Amino acid sequence: MTVKSIFRHETLLALLLVAVLIVLSFQSDRFFTVSNLLNQGRLMTEIGLIAIAMTFVIATGGIDLSVGSILGLTAILTGVFWQNVGMPLAVAACAAIAVGSFAGFCNGLIITRFNVPPLIATLATLALYRGLAEGISQARSVRGYPEWFYVLGQGEVLGVPTQLWILLLAAVLASIILAYTRWGRTVYAIGSNEVASRFSGLSVEHTKLALYTASGFAAALAGVIFVSRVSTTRSDMGTGIELDAITAVVLGGTSIFGGRGTILGTVIGLCLIQALKNGLSLAGVKGDGTIMLIGAVLILAILASNLFERSGTR
Amino acid sequence: MAMTGIDLPPVRPRTGLQRPGALRRLVSDYGQELVVLTAIVALFIVVTMVNPRFISTNNLTSIFAGNAYIAVAAIGMSMVIITGHIDVSVGALIGVLATISGTLAVAGYPVWVAWFAPVLVGMAINSVIGVLVAYARIPSIVVTLGALSILRGGLISVTGGTWISGLPPEFLIAQKRLLGLPVPIIAMVVLTILAALWMRYSAFGRSLYAIGGNPEAALATGIPTERRTVAVFAIHGAFAGLATILFATQLQVIQSTVPPNLELTVITASVIGGVSILGGTGTVIGSTLATILFATIGSALIFVNVSAYWLRAVIGLLILATVLADMLRRRGRA
């Protein structure tokens, strides 16, 4: 272990998280309780799933702005497939997730086949998918789901919120894939130098296609969990969630230009954001004040890590 | 070293045009602008045939005047993107500036103070962003993502979500007319032309293209890239301020929120108008045309009786089609 690795972005961020947790637990005795923390985990899941997939996408040098719209579309479709089409709810949810994954696949297709920059491609599909959600829902919401469906978003397994298990599983799997497998190496290689990756015989197009599909899948899964958590569907669900997820990923040390980043960093980033949101609201700061603070933390964290990096290498 | 043939590339024959291939050059330099313009014209013709009320003065005013603020904001955004950066916080900025402007107007300050304040504050806020991008070397998307949170959070925590009402009538410049035309339309046209000329005929404007096209080469050419980056963000802030004046004065009240995803609408207008997201190419004329195109599509759908719920889906589809068409056109050229 060299001195430099101690100053890695993730380490700094983890220290910051610990400091924030300590300060917040002094601010309010309701903060550092098991039930509160688990509840925060519940609230974090949707952004978390999206951010984990987004880490891969950003590490290849891409971006996916359409995830919030895919989330909304999936939520609407779950309700429509179940109530209007008459599918059994489980089938409806799976079908909706399949459509969401397909939406992600289309992003990948536009990006790889037509060489559209990811920012533009997903900006366009952000409008398209949200538009489809609005058009299909016609501003109607679907409620009254069977009890078992709420287990996903409101229930618990072994005393821990159901969706938190999903998030944990996703985080563990994703970090293993990114850090230790050939696929993970390919992701970093593409993000660092796409042309050289292609010249080295790596399957750049397939990898990207898979990643945007995975991003769509994560957003779709988050959509179904969202519906189960709030018991209803609305076409504006997930609006702006893409910026929250990107914030978590970038805060977690993933370079927006690609080639660098870890799932651990993203998870710490997520926890930091959620802790700030919750802790400050318990301490009496209005919800919007915390949004401000998150913005400031994002800029300062990147600024600090830029300064460390510069003094480290040159 | 004779000066012969300077107006005439040696191999091409002389034609009736002032410069041979002028038309071809127009198409190659303003290709995307022409695509958007053609789309607007075609849309007007088709929709008017279906429903002649489409070109009524009332409707035209609502199409052009109601969206002028987006076009004005897109001018600044185009400059930022041409320089190779991006700003995802402009929507939140306009919200904050509108509240500042409205508060000053209601508090009884002279209207010109209420009008100038957003321009100055916009410049100040975006200068800070520019400094973080240029000197602290944080990618602009990260800085503006942070700025988005700060501005959005700040706006709601200060206003508490209440609307500002009781605005003095003389403050509401967007509702006034000049030479029979609504002020926002005049502002949009004049600002677009001025900005386009400035981008084409000033050394400053050209240096923005240089920085966006090849930052390393720009530095070696002696262009002060850092200072220019701060300046372009400041100018973008000024345009956001001007956009704010048009946005905040169109109704009797100022809401504490702006249309959702306003920043994405503005960015989309720039990009559909032909500004490359990679920097270095595009014009502000394109972004204004694209804004008009979106507004026309929105209005047209209502006139041909498409349900309002499907509006965004259709707009999304059209954006996607434009993007793909542009990519195919570029591939054909290469």
Added chain:
Amino acid sequence: MTAPYVSLTGMSKSFVGVKVLKDVSFDVRPGEVHALLGENGAGKSTLIKMMAGLYTPDAGTIVVDGKEMKFASTRDATAAGIATVYQELLLFPEMTVAENVFLGHYPRTALGIIDWPEVRARTRQLLDQLDTFDLDVDTKVLSLSVAQRQRVEIAKALSKNARVLIMDEPTASLVEADVQRLMAVVRQLRERGVAIVYVSHRMSEIFALADRVTVLRDGAHVGTRDIGEVDERELVSMMVGRPIDSLFPKAEAAIGETVLEVKNLNHGRHVRDISFALRKGEILGIAGLVGSGRTELALTLFGMTPATSGEILLDGKPVRIASPRQARDLGIAYVPEDRGLQGLVKSMAIRKNVSMASIEGVSSGIFIKAGAEAQRALDAVKRLGVRCRSIAQPVGELSGGNQQKVVIAKWLQTNPKVLILDEPTRGVDVGAKAEIHTIMGELVKQGVAILMISSELPEVLGMSDRLLVMNGGRVTGVLDRAEATPERVGAAMTRLETGEAA
């Protein structure tokens, strides 16, 4: 003898404690070509960047036209009449030729706005002065060839009334015909009294052009001579610090049976009806001008731009190559032309670059075995003599020659039967160049078949067993080592079809 226009005395510069330039003096006179020689890392770039105002010296004085100057930025150097044509041509692809020439110092009208007609007229005039009548001032730079871009750069320098023109390896990416044309331009500028600082690795040009030559080594000044006083051997030993015996040590290897056979291969305009055979242990050189289809042929064999018709036989069996991945699996490796863009992931460690094309080989299932990967990288670094701190060092920190060895190492991991080397020694200094040639010799001894593309005629002639000459996407000549003379190759390079001149 005229007085120097620019003279630098006692220039020193350190970066983070490392002295890259130690007490170097250098001057250049009007109407003179002064060549600057040295291996990569010898301090040439640092020296010219100081003259261009990009770096400020730690010590030393710059005297321009008798006056002592301090350059705080490139603007100051430009004002003093010093202009630079960099190796990585610093142009703006989306802008027109005229705008590139006058960017940053546009002629203005009385209103203070840019006078575009004047910009175009003066650009035309400058290009005409360079005998470049075929270049339209309204063309976007992105559609120009490297040689044309270079002329735009020179016009740009002249537009600033440059008295001193620094040219950093101007011929590194030019083919022979363009080199000749560039040399004519340089001579013409010299006649007009421009002082020229000429950085190059190519000895032939230096002897053809330079009046004086200065050699740097390890940041120190080794010597300045009139060109008549030195020969090639002496210059090389001044650069390397030791005598080098043979510039092209052609290793004799046993040539075996045919490995790769290509019949009537086609792809687009640049690969037309190409047929040839490559045998085990053979080095087949490919010579040709830019646009002759050399690299395009390599890309087609490598599956980047799959063949539209024709046959490729590997060990006698017909194969279809539709992607680099398939090429790799069939035993074809390609060391690309553009090392930085296509060959390497510069920010990644040597270890990861070495395993990049053979990642399955160091994995079990989908998991990478870090130990096996490191071992392979260590072996490769040792075998090819890559000079580095450790295999964890990012490739971008290595010198050009060592970077090239890493790319070769990457492909050797795949145990290729056919190794395609595209400009293997471009931008590589003399010492490392000889080492790469030695590596090639060892590989053919082990039975690898090598296809080598090079723009440097002495290299192709010196290294190849046989020579394939291309023009216009076709093979215009196949020559054996014994019959390949520069004249014959040159004739074939400009010939239209094989049968025509024979």
